[in-house]
Amino acid sequence: MNKSRNVKVNVEYLTRVEGHGNIVVNVKDGKLEDCRLDIIEPPRFFEGMLRGRSIFEAQHITSRICGICACGHSLASIQAGEDALGFVASEQTIRLRKLLLHQEILDSHILHIYLLAAPDLLGVKSFVPLIDTHNKVVRRALRMKKNCNNICDILVGRHVHPISAIVGGFTKLPKEKDLDTMLDILKSMQPDMDATIELLATLKFPDFQRPTEYVALVNDTDEYPLLSGEIGSTDGLKLNKKDYLKLTNEFMVPLSSAKHTKASRSSYMVGALARLNLNFNKLNLKAKKAADLLQFKPVCTNPYLNTVAQAIESVHCLEESITLIEHFKANGLKQEEAIVVGLNEKGTIPVRAGKGVGAVEVPRGILFHDYEIDKDGKIINANCIIPTGQNLGNVEDDMRKLVPEILDKSDEEITLMMEMLVRAYDPCISCSTHFLDVKFTNR
C-alpha cells in the first residue's frame, strides 16, 4: 500500500442512481480516515402519513415510494394488507401477481443494465453519446423497456404506479386478445434478450472480491422464490417473514454516519446477486445457459457482478412470464374474479383488526411492508424496510476493503471505481422511507 498517498473523493449528487446520495472517501498518508455513502434525499415520511388512512388505500400510497419499483411496493403492500385482514387471494390472482413481479424485475433490470450501468463499462457518461456510437444497443434498450411497459399497461394499467392490482385481487383482468398481445410482445423480446447476454459477455467488470452474507427469500419447492417464502441466508439464517426485525436490526459503526443492518456478520447483501447465490439451482434452463455464457457461478463474491446477476434473472423472468401467459391461455382467465373495492364501501372484503407483513423480492432485494390496522381497517402503525437500506452497510464494507486495494490508481479512477461500485447495487434512494435512520446531511 502506498503509505504517503492522500485521496479525497467527494461525489455530490451521484448520477445514474434513483434518488440523491453523496460518496465521501478520505485517505490520509495511506490510511483510510473516512468512507461513506451519505443519503441526502429530502425525507417524505410515508410511514407517518399512512396512519389514519384505510388499508384499502395503502397500495396506492406506498406505490408512490418509488417510481422504478412501484409494482414491487404495491405487491409487498397488498401482501401485508391481506395478511392483516386475513384475506386469502385466489390462485389466479397469485399467478397474475407473479407475472407482474417478473415484469417489474425485468423492466428495472433492463433500465439498470443499459441506461445506468453500461455507460461506465463503455467509457461514457450516459446513454446519450451511445446514440451515435452504439445506436442499435440504445434502440434495443429503449425497445425492451417499452415492451415491459406495454405488458404492464395491459396487465395493471401502467408500470409507474399500477392501477388495477389491489388488496383482494385485480380491478380489471386481461381479455383473451390481451393474452395474445402480451405473448407476442414477450416472444419478440427473446432475440433482444439473447443480444443483451451476448453484449454483457463482451464487457469487462472490475475484479474485486469480498465474501459477505447473502440474504434472500427461500422456499422448499422447485420455484425460484420471488413473491413469497421465508428469509434465508448463505450463513444458514432462517426466519419467518414476521420476524424480519431480527434481520433488519440497526447499529452504529465507526467511519459511517449510517445505522446499518446485520444478521450473522458485520453486514449483508440483498438483490439479484444474493438471490442467485441462494437459489441458483431453481433458475429455469435458459437462465442457467445465460449464466454459463457469462461464466457466472454461485457463490459469487464480486459485488460489481450484481449487474451480471440481473441479466441472468432477466432471462429467467422473461421465460417465466411466457410460461405464465401460456398457462392462462390454456386454462382461461376467470373474468368474474375482477373486483371493485374502492374504500370497501360495500364491505366486499371482510375487515378485522390485525397485523400483517409483506416480504417480496423486488428488483433490488427483499422488501418488507408491515402494517397494523384497527377493526375498521384504518392503519395504526406502518413500517417499510427497503432493500437499499439493507445494502448500505455492505456497500460501505466493500468501500473500506476496496479503497486500500486501489490506492495506486489516480483520483479519477478511484472515484469512478467507487461510483461504479455504488451503481452496481442499483441503489434506490428515493425509496428511503426512513433508510434505517441514515443521517440526512443538511446542506
Added chain:
Amino acid sequence: MSKPKVAFFDFACCEGCQLQMANFGEVLLDILNLVDIVTFREVMSEKSEIYDIAIIEGSITTAHDTERIKNIRAKAKVVIAYGSCATIGGINGMKNKFDLEEIKKYVYRDGAKQIETLPTRAVHQVVKVDYFINCCPVYPPEILKVLKCVIAGIPYAVPDYAVCVECKLNENVCMYDKGITCLGPVTKAGCNSWCINNGNICYGCRGMVTNPAKNGQLDILARHKIPLDWITNKLDMYNKPRELDEQK
C-alpha cells in the same frame, strides 16, 4: 434555430415521472431531435448550469430546496411543474395534516433531531411556474402536448372540466352507480380517465377543478348518503397543500 436546452431536476418525489421519459421507448430519440437534454441526474452524468427549460419533479419540503428552486427559476426561461408532487404537492402533502415534530419522531425516532422538513409546497407556491403537467404519474400523451406548446412558445391550458367528461366518453359505468365513491366529479380531466378505465377509482391526482359544481356534488353525496368529510379526507391524499393557496 438551435435546439432548446432542457434540464430535469428532482425534489421530494419518487422519480417516476422522470422515468416516464424512458418509458417513451424509441420515441425518446425523436424528442431528442427537438431538444437537447443537458441535465438529467437520474440517467445522465453530464450536467450543465445553462438551460432554457427547467422541468421540475417533486414538491418543495426543505429550506435548502426552497433556495435551489429559486436558483433554477432565476436561470431558466421556462419552468415546467412536472407531476402531482410539483403541480399540487401530491402525496407528500398528506404530511401537512400532522404536527411536523410528531411525524419526524414517529418515522426517525432517535434520528429525528437531524431531520429538517417544512410543510409540503407545490412548485408554484414558491416560484412562478409557466407550464403545468399534472397527474401521478404524468400521462405520456399530455407530456408531448405540453412540450410541443413550450417549443412553439404558446400557452398550454390544463383542461378545467371534470374527469367524468372523459370517463363518459370512454363509456365506463359510473363508480357511484356501483356504490363506490370516486373523485372524478371534482378532479381536472386530461388523463383520459386513466384509473377508471382500469377498473379503479379516481384519486384526484390532477388537482381540483377551479370551479366545481358545488351544489351538484352535494346532491350526488346526498343521493348516495356519503358524508362530506369522507370526500375531503380522500381529497387530502393529493390535494392537502391546496390550503396554502386558499390562505393567500
